[in-house]
Amino acid sequence: MFGRFKLPITLVVVALIYGTLGYWLVEGKDLLDAFYTTVLTLSTVGVGQGPAQGSGGKVFTISLIFFGVMALFTAIGVGTEVVASGEVARWMRRSRMIKRVDRLSGHYVVCAFGRVGRAVVEELRRQERTGVVIEPKPELAGTIAEHAILHVAGDPTDEAVLRRAGIQRAQGLICAVDSDAANVFITLTARALNPDLRIIARAAESASVDKLIRAGADEVVSPYRLSGRRMALLAVQPSMREVVDLLDLGPDIRLEEVAVRPGSRLDGLTVMEARTRYAGVAILALRKPSSTVAANPEPGVRLAPGDLIIVLGPVGILDRMAD
Incomplete structure (x- = not known):
């Protein structure tokens, strides 16, 4: 301007x-x-x-x-x-947004506001987490503003743009750009800026998975593979639809990772006692410190500080469970 x-x-x-x-x-x-x-x-x-x-x-x-x-x-x-x-009004909105982003800490940075990026932002909102979108296409700025999403305009492969999005203070990064090469570069840059960052990257090609892992991604997801598996599952086993719909996580159901903290309500309970106390919540998996994730943990296993449990259930019960 x-x-x-x-x-x-x-x-x-x-x-x-x-x-x-x-x-x-x-x-x-x-x-x-x-x-x-x-x-x-x-x-x-x-x-x-x-x-x-x-x-x-x-x-x-x-x-x-x-x-x-x-x-x-x-x-x-x-x-x-x-x-x-309206350039003055847009400039003022951008200035206010930059100030809001500068005050953020522990947020999630989402690279690109395409179909995958939009789904990520919706889920972050459902989880009541703060997300900042980096979008290089000016024509999407209006759509992003309509949804009241924190937004940084620019190329996510640019280190300066990542810094403006607060990558050094962020908790997580979702690389949802439709270019595997761009996602690799973003991952490398972000990992160098924030070694503790949790990075989830999108991969369109299977050959890109190893590259993203070596670049520093914690998890790599292939949207096409996941949707293909779901379509095949629904075709071969139609009765699984209700279970799959549960995993779509409606407004009252959430799949969540709960950490057992010292003195928390879960500390000292066995898996069976936790299931009894929080009826309606399914404990799907348990990970002990320095151990792999164990699916369907034994009822007699006692929970201790540092444990992580993967649970599925109503939002209200999960919120009490995490206290």
Whole structure:
């Protein structure tokens, strides 16, 4: 936006310099009086007693008026156009958004607002997590703004753009760009900026999975493979539809990872006791510290600080469970 004001501002500054030097040289005024007379002339207020009596001064004043008025009207025209087009309002919204992003910590950065990125943002909102979208396509800015999503415009492969999105303070990064090469580069850059960042990357080609892992991704997801598996499952075993629909996670059902903290409600309970106390919640898996994930843990296993359990159930019960 400010680039459009360069020419009119330059013209106004040149007019001020031209007028000041002219009155100083032609009329012999000191620099302050020359500048004062120039400002009065350009503002159309006039110079009080009228311009200098000399013919040279009159000719110079006429030239200053023509040049100065042209410069001022150019500046006013550009300013009016910018205000009428809504650029000022958009600039103010971007400024407020940048300030909000600068205050964030522990948020999630989503690269690209395509079909996958939109689904990610919806799920983050459902989980009541804060997400910041990086989107390089200007035509999507309006759609993002309509959904009141925190947004940073720019190329997510650019380190400066990742920094503006607060990648160094973020908890997670979702690389949802439709280019595997771009996702690899984003992963490499983000991992260097934030070694503790949890990175989930999208891979369209199976050959890209190893590259993304080596680049620093914690998990790699292939949307096409996942959707293909689901379609095959529904075709071969139609009765599995209800279970699959559960995993779509409606507004009242959530699949969540719960950490067992010292003194929490889960600390010291066996898996069976936890299932009994929180009826309606399914404990799907358990991971002990320095161990792999065990699906369908034994009922007698006792939960301890540092354990992670994967649970599926109503949101209200899961919130109590995590206290």
